[in-house]
Amino acid sequence: xxxxxxxxxxxxxxxxxxxxxxxxxxxxxxxxxxxxxxxxxxxxxxxxxxxxxxxxxxxxxxxxxxxxxxxxxxxxxxxxxxxxxxxxxxxxxxxxxxxxxxxxxxxxxxxxxxxxxxxxxxxxxxxxxxxxxxxxxxxxxxxxxxxxxxxxxxxxxxxxxxxxxxxxxxxxxxxxxxxxxxxxxxxxxxxxxxxxxxxxxxxxxxxxxxxxxxxxxxxxxxxxxxxxxxxxxxxxxxxxxxxxxxxxxxxxxxxxxxxxxxxxxxxxxxxxxxxxxxxxxxxxxxxxxxxxxxxxxxxxxxxxxxxxxxxxxxxxxxxxxxxxxxxxxxxxxxxxxxxxxxxxxxxxxxxxxxxxxxxxxxxxxxxxxxxxxxxxxxxxxxxxxxxxxxxxxxxxxxxxxxxxxxxxxxxxxxxxxxxxxxxxxxxxxxxxxxxxxxxxxxxxxxxxxxxxxxxxxxxxxxxxxxxxxxxxxxxxxxxxxxxxxxxxxxxxxxxxxxxxxxxxxxxxxxxxxxxxxxxxxxxxxxxxxxxxxxxxxxxxxxxxxxxxxxxxxxxxxxxxxxxxxxxxxxxxxxxxxxxxxxxxxxxxxxxxxxxxxxxxxxxxxxxxxxxxxxxxxxxxxxxxxxxxxxxxxxxxxxxxxxxxxxxxxxxxxxxxxxx
Amino acid sequence: xxxxxxxxxxxxxxxxxxxxxxxxxxxxxxxxxxxxxxxxxxxxxxxxxxxxxxxxxxxxxxxxx
Numbered sequence: 001x002x003x004x005x006x007x008x009x010x011x012x013x014x015x016x017x018x019x020x021x022x023x024x025x026x027x028x029x030x031x032x033x034x035x036x037x038x039x040x041x042x043x044x045x046x047x048x049x050x051x052x053x054x055x056x057x058x059x060x061x062x063x064x065x066x067x068x069x070x071x072x073x074x075x076x077x078x079x080x081x082x083x084x085x086x087x088x089x090x091x092x093x094x095x096x097x098x099x100x101x102x103x104x105x106x107x108x109x110x111x112x113x114x115x116x117x118x119x120x121x122x123x124x125x126x127x128x129x130x131x132x133x134x135x136x137x138x139x140x141x142x143x144x145x146x147x148x149x150x151x152x153x154x155x156x157x158x159x160x161x162x163x164x165x166x167x168x169x170x171x172x173x174x175x176x177x178x179x180x181x182x183x184x185x186x187x188x189x190x191x192x193x194x195x196x197x198x199x200x201x202x203x204x205x206x207x208x209x210x211x212x213x214x215x216x217x218x219x220x221x222x223x224x225x226x227x228x229x230x231x232x233x234x235x236x237x238x239x240x241x242x243x244x245x246x247x248x249x250x251x252x253x254x255x256x257x258x259x260x261x262x263x264x265x266x267x268x269x270x271x272x273x274x275x276x277x278x279x280x281x282x283x284x285x286x287x288x289x290x291x292x293x294x295x296x297x298x299x300x301x302x303x304x305x306x307x308x309x310x311x312x313x314x315x316x317x318x319x320x321x322x323x324x325x326x327x328x329x330x331x332x333x334x335x336x337x338x339x340x341x342x343x344x345x346x347x348x349x350x351x352x353x354x355x356x357x358x359x360x361x362x363x364x365x366x367x368x369x370x371x372x373x374x375x376x377x378x379x380x381x382x383x384x385x386x387x388x389x390x391x392x393x394x395x396x397x398x399x400x401x402x403x404x405x406x407x408x409x410x411x412x413x414x415x416x417x418x419x420x421x422x423x424x425x426x427x428x429x430x431x432x433x434x435x436x437x438x439x440x441x442x443x444x445x446x447x448x449x450x451x452x453x454x455x456x457x458x459x460x461x462x463x464x465x466x467x468x469x470x471x472x473x474x475x476x477x478x479x480x481x482x483x484x485x486x487x488x489x490x491x492x493x494x495x496x497x498x499x500x501x502x503x504x505x506x507x508x509x510x511x512x513x514x515x516x517x518x519x520x521x522x523x524x525x526x527x528x529x530x531x532x533x534x535x536x537x538x539x540x541x542x543x544x545x546x547x548x549x550x551x552x553x554x555x556x557x558x559x560x561x562x563x564x565x566x567x568x569x570x571x572x573x574x575x576x577x578x579x580x581x582x583x584x585x586x587x588x589x590x591x592x593x594x595x596x597x598x599x600x601x602x603x604x605x606x607x608x609x610x611x612x613x614x615x616x617x618x619x620x621x622x623x624x625x626x627x628x629x630x631x632x633x634x635x636x637x638x639x640x641x642x643x644x645x646x647x648x649x650x651x652x653x654x655x656x657x658x659x
Numbered sequence: 660x661x662x663x664x665x666x667x668x669x670x671x672x673x674x675x676x677x678x679x680x681x682x683x684x685x686x687x688x689x690x691x692x693x694x695x696x697x698x699x700x701x702x703x704x705x706x707x708x709x710x711x712x713x714x715x716x717x718x719x720x721x722x723x724x
Contacts, residue, residue, distance in 0.1 A: 139701040183669045183700070190673075190696040193709045197716060496720050503681035504692065504716075511676035515669055522668070583668075 001090040001141045001588030002616050006051070010074040010082035012043035013654040020044075020656055022589075022617060023641025030612050030639045031619045033656065034629065035646030040654040041621035042153065044646075045593045049151055051084035051099050053144040054118060060255060061156070066101055066113045072652045080110055090141040090588070096123040097138070142588060146181040148174075149577050149584075150615075153593035160550075160573040169247070175548045181584040182519050184512065191508035198501035202226060202480060205494035212488045218479060225476045232472060236465045239458060246455050253448040260441045266429045273422050273429070280415050280422070287412050294408070297401045304400060311393045317379070318386050324378040331373040338366045477502070519583060520545050527551055527572075527579030533610045534571050536602045543575060551576050566598040574607065578614055589617035596626040608636040669693075691715045 003022045008014040023031050035041045046056035046064070056064040070082050080103035088095050099120045107115040122129040122137060129137050138144075148156055162171045179185065203226055210219040341354045342362050354362070483489045484499055528542035531553075540561075541554040551572050553561040564572070574595075590611065596604045604627070611618050618639075620627075627633065633640065643659040670693055677684050692712055699708035 136702060143701040145701055180701075183697075185700050186669050186693065186696045187673060189700065189705065189708070190692060190712075193696075193705055193712055194692075196705075196709055197713045200713075493720065497716060500684075500716055500720065503684050504689075507673065507677035507681045507684060507689065508692075510680050511673045514676055515672035518668060518672060 001088060003048075003589050004087040004089060004094075005085075006044075006047060007085040007087075008047045008083075010071040010079060011047050011050070011084055012056075012069055012071060013040040013652065014043065014047070014656070015071045015073050015649075015653045018656050020644060021642065022619070025641050026616075028639055028641035029615070029617045030608075030636055031617065031642040031644070032627075032633070032640060033619070033621045033644045033646060034624070034627075034659070035621065035654075036623055036648070039646045039648050040656075041623070041646065042593050043654075044621060044656070045151055045153065045591055047084050048086065048591060049147065051086040051097055052138055052142060053147065054099060054120065055144075060251075062255070066116050066118070067110050069101065070110070073650065075110075088141075093124050095137075097121075097134075143180070145177060146584070148177055149181055149580055150588065150590045152577075152591075153595075157570050157573040157595070160569075160576055162550075171548050171550070178549045178580060179516075181580050182523070183584065184515060184519070187508055187512045187515055191505060191512060194501055194505045194508055198498065198505055199226065199229075201494055201497040201501050202476070205480075205483065205489070205492060205498050208492045208494050209483060209486075209489050215483065215486055215489055218483050218486070222476065222479045222483065225472060225479060229469070229472045229476060232465060232469045236462065236469060239462050239465060243455065243458050243462065246451055246458065250448060250451045250455065253444055253451065256444055257441075257448060260436065260444070263433055263436045263441070266432050270426060270429045270433065273426050277419065277422050277426070280419050284412060284415055284419070287408050287415075291405055291408050291412075294401050294405050298405075300396060301400050301402050304397070307393050307396060311390065311397070314386050314390050314393070317381055318383065318390070320379050321381055321383050321386075324376070328373065328376050328378060331369050331376065335366055335369045335373065338362050338369070342366075520547070520549065522583045523549060523576070523579045524551075525579075526582040527575040530578035530582075530610070530614075531571065531575040534575060534603065534606045535568075536600075536606065543572065549576070567600060567603060570595075570598050571603060574611075578611075581614065588615070589619060590615040591619040591621070593621045594623065594626065595620065596622065599626075601632065604632060605635045608633065612636060612639045669697075685719075688715065688719050 002024060004024065005019060005021050007017060007019045009017045011018075020033075023029050033041065033044060046069075050056045050069065056069055058064045070080065074080075074082070081100065083098060083100040086095075086097045088097070097120070099118065101116045101118045103110045104115055104117055110116055120131075120134055122134045124137065142150065159170065159174060162174065179188075202222060206219045206223040206226065209215040210223075212219075337349070342359050344353070346353055480498055480502065484495055489495045524543060524545040527545070531540070531543050531551075539556040541556060541558060543551040544554050544560065545551055553564060553568065553572065555561050561568075596607070599607070644656050645659045646654050646656050648654050670690075673693055674686065674689060677686075677689050692715060695708050695711045695715070699705070699711075702708065
């Protein structure tokens with residue numbers, strides 16, 4: 001089976017008509033649709049699902065009410081019609097499936113599911129398939145019950161882990177879906193329907209043999225057991241329907257409580273943001289005050305050029321004083337030295353004694369030096385006051401008022417930006433919190449606890465009723481056998497029918513478990529084969545299957561790997577799906593929404609190399625974060641038949657364009 | 660994909676089990692029953708398949724009366 005085209009009109013973000021052609025070449029059967037988050041990848045998957053089955057699924061696989069499927073822009077323009085057309089080929093025929101939803105005439109603005117009417121039509125080659133046969137015709141190729149194996153996203157893949165918990169409620173549901181894809185219902189439905197026929201035949205038999213005197217008692221006993229059995233079956237059905245109702249109520253409450261947990265998280269975040277907001281506002285006030293104080297001294301900055309000039313003058317004057325002092329001291333030292341020489345002391349320079357013939361020359365030198373000393377003037381400046389003034393100027397010039405104000409302004413700007421961000425975050429969080437009644441939330445938690453307890457009681461009643469049912473069935477079987485052994489009864493036509501139906505029932509019932517055993521072995525082998533191709537761990541031996549079709553990884557020592565990473569879970573889930581597809585019916589195209597979120601590059605490469613060979617068409621809805629167009633698709637480049645990108649037109653409208 | 664292989668698995672499981680636990684059921688009748696169920700596997704209503712199976716049983720009894 002292959003999809004040729006999908007045409008959406010006003011479906012979710014796809015306003016007006018958006019058409020997508022699918023690849024038809026067996027060797028280029030991969031189609032990639034790129035799209036950022038919130039642009040419409042899941043809506044594309046939902047368009048296929050709604051087109052085929054009239055259902056679109058949201059979080060936790062809950063059905064999205066139909067009035068949310070209409071594009072909001074189209075609705076605001078008064079266009080209340082949306083539709084999905086799927087052109088596909090299957091079994092040598094071409095089909096055009098059209099599902100439309102339109103606002104009811106008397107409704108002004110549709111806001112509830114009941115405000116829409118839905119119609120579906122299917123054209124097979126040149127003829128129209130009658131309305132009552134449309135569903136059966138679709139189910140021939142892509143039954144809704146097994147759609148989880150070819151229309152799936154990351155959330156669905158995560159569910160397969162629950163199969164490892166044998167007997168879990170969710171695991172049981174998935175197990176049923178798995179058995180549907182494997183064809184087990186052919187035998188289980190056959191068994192149940194033959195039992196229905198047998199029951200009718202037994203009733204007929206009771207009536208017929210009641211007329212035979214020797215069989216009256218047995219006939220009465222059989223009739224009584226049949227009535228009891230019918231009553232127990234009806235009770236069991238009622239209990240199971242109550243159980244389903246309770247489960248669905250609890251799941252709804254779980255969803256609401258989960259939403260509430262988010263409210264609590266938002267409340268905590270809101271408190272912490274408000275505290276930060278208060279601190280920022282306090283600091284901004286303080287900064288304002290500091291800036292005002294500094295502004296009072298701002299006049300000082302006007303004097304800065306003059307102060308710098310004065311500083312230079314003072315440094316120069318200081319230097320002049322230092323130089324003059326140094327010169328005067330030098331004269332003094334020399335006069336002292338020469339005076340010592342003529343006082344018959346050793347020369348201070350060489351240590352020798354100077355002869356008296358040189359004294360006259362030395363006295364001349366002393367006299368010359370004394371003259372210089374007396375004429376040498378040290379500037380009449382107050383070194384102490386110069387130093388004091390210089391220190392004062394340096395202090396003022398070290399950090400100008402303007403620089404200090406600039407530092408404060410930078411902090412002010414940074415805090416103001418943070419303030420705006422916090423303000424925006426708070427507004428978003430408060431929008432989320434708004435309308436949540438905390439008392440109502442507590443009430444829902446109590447209600448959920450009550451339901452869980454009631455479910456436990458109901459489970460017990462169902463178990464008891466099933467035991468009773470098995471016993472009555474066995475009693476009835478015994479009576480039937482007894483009656484069949486009576487020569488008078490054997491002549492009755494109803495007895496022949498009871499006998500034949502009993503044998504058929506036995507054959508169908510016994511074959512169910514045998515089929516399950518052989519299917520499990522085959523799924524295990526096929527999934528292991530896929531796992532070895534997909535996994536990057538060469539050391540693993542393979543996978544091992546349990547009675548619920550849960551798969552465990554077996555390491556090189558033959559032991560189960562208990563802790564599995566999120567990526568390993570996804571690989572195991574994909575291996576199971578592939579194993580089921582190889583064991584079960586033809587699944588045709590596979591559409592995967594954001595499938596690589598938890599996988600590293602090597603695993604992505606393995607999947608991309610493997611899946612195109614195991615499906616008729618592989619449609620991948622990916623975002624930039626999980627697949628880089630230019631590099632990551634190299635392993636599958638030659639298999640890509642079509643590439644599209646989802647472009648945002650407005651926040652409520654997207655379009656799909658050929659890349 | 661291998662729909663027919665899977666079909667064989669289901670049919671073989673039924674045929675082999677019937678040979679063991681109810682050998683008197685003719686294979687032709689068993690195959691008829693199997694085909695009805697296979698064709699109605701995903702039907703929401705079981706009324707039609709029950710009717711068809713009952714007719715098979717009645718016809719068989721009629722022929723072998």
